[in-house]
Amino acid sequence: MPTFFEEKQLVTPGELLAEGEYQAGENTYLESGKIFSARIGLVDCDNKKVNVVALRAFYAPKPGDIVIGSVIEVGFNGWTIDIKAPYTALLRASDVLNRPFKPQNDELNQVLDAGDLIVAKIASYDRAHDPQLTVGEPGLGKITRGQIMRVTPTKIPRVIGRKGSMISMIKQETGCQIILGLNGVVLVTGKNTADEDLAMAAIKKIEDESHTTGLTDRITQLLKDEKAKREENKN
Amino acid sequence: MNDKQEKLIDKKGIRLDGRKADELRPLKLEVGVLPNADGSAYVEHGKNKILVGVFGPREMHPKHLSRPDRMVLRCRYHMAPFSVQERKSPAPSRREVELSKVIRESLEPALFLELYPRTGIDVFIEVLQADGGTRCASITAAALALADSGIPMRDLVVACAAGKIEDTVVLDLYDAEDKLGAADVPVAYMPNLNAITLLQMDGTLTPEEFEKAVSMATDGCKQIYPMQKEALKTKYMHIKEETQEETEE
Numbered sequence: 274m275p276t277f278f279e280e281k282q283l284v285t286p287g288e289l290l291a292e293g294e295y296q297a298g299e300n301t302y303l304e305s306g307k308i309f310s311a312r313i314g315l316v317d318c319d320n321k322k323v324n325v326v327a328l329r330a331f332y333a334p335k336p337g338d339i340v341i342g343s344v345i346e347v348g349f350n351g352w353t354i355d356i357k358a359p360y361t362a363l364l365r366a367s368d369v370l371n372r373p374f375k376p377q378n379d380e381l382n383q384v385l386d387a388g389d390l391i392v393a394k395i396a397s398y399d400r401a402h403d404p405q406l407t408v409g410e411p412g413l414g415k416i417t418r419g420q421i422m423r424v425t426p427t428k429i430p431r432v433i434g435r436k437g438s439m440i441s442m443i444k445q446e447t448g449c450q451i452i453l454g455l456n457g458v459v460l461v462t463g464k465n466t467a468d469e470d471l472a473m474a475a476i477k478k479i480e481d482e483s484h485t486t487g488l489t490d491r492i493t494q495l496l497k498d499e500k501a502k503r504e505e506n507k508n
Numbered sequence: 509m510n511d512k513q514e515k516l517i518d519k520k521g522i523r524l525d526g527r528k529a530d531e532l533r534p535l536k537l538e539v540g541v542l543p544n545a546d547g548s549a550y551v552e553h554g555k556n557k558i559l560v561g562v563f564g565p566r567e568m569h570p571k572h573l574s575r576p577d578r579m580v581l582r583c584r585y586h587m588a589p590f591s592v593q594e595r596k597s598p599a600p601s602r603r604e605v606e607l608s609k610v611i612r613e614s615l616e617p618a619l620f621l622e623l624y625p626r627t628g629i630d631v632f633i634e635v636l637q638a639d640g641g642t643r644c645a646s647i648t649a650a651a652l653a654l655a656d657s658g659i660p661m662r663d664l665v666v667a668c669a670a671g672k673i674e675d676t677v678v679l680d681l682y683d684a685e686d687k688l689g690a691a692d693v694p695v696a697y698m699p700n701l702n703a704i705t706l707l708q709m710d711g712t713l714t715p716e717e718f719e720k721a722v723s724m725a726t727d728g729c730k731q732i733y734p735m736q737k738e739a740l741k742t743k744y745m746h747i748k749e750e751t752q753e754e755t756e757e
Binding site: 401 | 566627659660663700740744
């Protein structure tokens with residue numbers, strides 16, 4: 274029952290991680306009693322469960338996830354939404370209108386048109402069906418202002434930080450509202466574009482350096498330096 | 509070639525390009541070279557220069573090609589018109605269609621195709637310069653590009669050829685040896701699972717020679733594998749080093 278890795282070691286697909294009493298966690302697979310890595314990432318072992326924190330992955334939809342997507346098509350009784358996943362998602366008209374949808378009264382493209390961005394929750398998804406979205410909760414719906422950026426979906430937990438420490442720090446320092454779509458799309462809404470740019474620069478830095486330690490301190494420093502610079506320019 | 513036929517391998521066992529019988533050509537692998545692709549890799553294997561781009565998993569187009577129970581891997585092996593001495597027509601030739609199929613089948617066992625049904629992955633392989641053994645170099649690079657795109661894989665696939673020139677079994681044939689030699693045996697291999705995913709033979713070999721060629725080719729694969737892993741890690745290592753320098757300052 275040995276393991277063949279050091280904590281936080283960079284592994285490539287197919288690397289033997291453990292044998293015997295261990296459980297295969299995220300981004301690993303079990304074959305004839307041996308656990309191998311399935312993606313490039315950093316290994317960690319938590320209570321006999323071997324996980325690989327992937328450095329590169331795409332978004333796989335999961336019911337309950339908050340995602341940010343764009344409308345690609347206005348259909349008969351709903352919209353087709355691009356959520357940056359292997360599948361396009363569906364949003365039903367009755368869900369948005371909050372009442373039964375009547376084709377003779379409702380013009381769907383006046384509610385949401387192609388190109389509009391929405392924050393939505395994945396209502397259902399399984400192997401046989403494309404994901405279905407819902408906007409029937411507070412905070413969800415059409416995006417009217419702010420800027421969006423894309424982050425590798427696997428880095429989202431790092432942007433959030435331990436118990437949300439990282440994201441709340443950025444929010445506080447920049448005064449921006451930030452919505453993290455689990456599909457790797459981030460919405461930043463601030464009082465002005467300079468604030469938004471600063472928050473986005475911080476998130477970009479987190480993405481680039483996500484697998485290093487002491488990141489929270491460096492981000493705090495970055496935000497403080499930028500702020501000081503701006504103060505100087507004002508004077 | 510001179511008027512008098514030059515030997516492909518001399519009495520000391522040195523080949524025309526100066527290599528020993530069991531020596532690989534110099535290999536350079538790079539990952540993440542195309543920002544627009546989901547995953548990409550570039551390989552220089554001797555004089556071969558090959559670029560691979562991976563897109564997906566994404567919705568399959570045309571839709572009727574998608575499978576309800578698994579994802580579909582599509583490969584396109586293509587040689588640039590300027591990749592060989594005589595201009596090659598850019599239209600897909602019989603050989604390219606076959607190689608596309610063979611490469612696809614050698615990569616499929618490495619992927620968990622059942623994970624994302626109804627989707628498709630596209631692998632585009634562009635041979636910029638060819639000098640023998642492009643299918644093997646293509647497979648090595650395509651496996652790297654797939655891993656770079658974040659698609660879950662059982663193992664990286666490595667490929668290498670062995671063959672026979674002048675009654676000697678040698679590793680990693682280049683163009684002249686391939687054309688004038690007696691046989692060529694390309695092998696694709698998953699080292700951690702000890703599984704061969706491609707085995708072809710062109711020419712004639714005795715059963716003993718064939719076995720020697722296969723074991724020589726798999727040994728070649730085992731030599732390439734660490735380089736492949738290193739190339740994949742390098743892409744992420746340089747970020748790590750940069751930040752370490754920063755903190756040291």
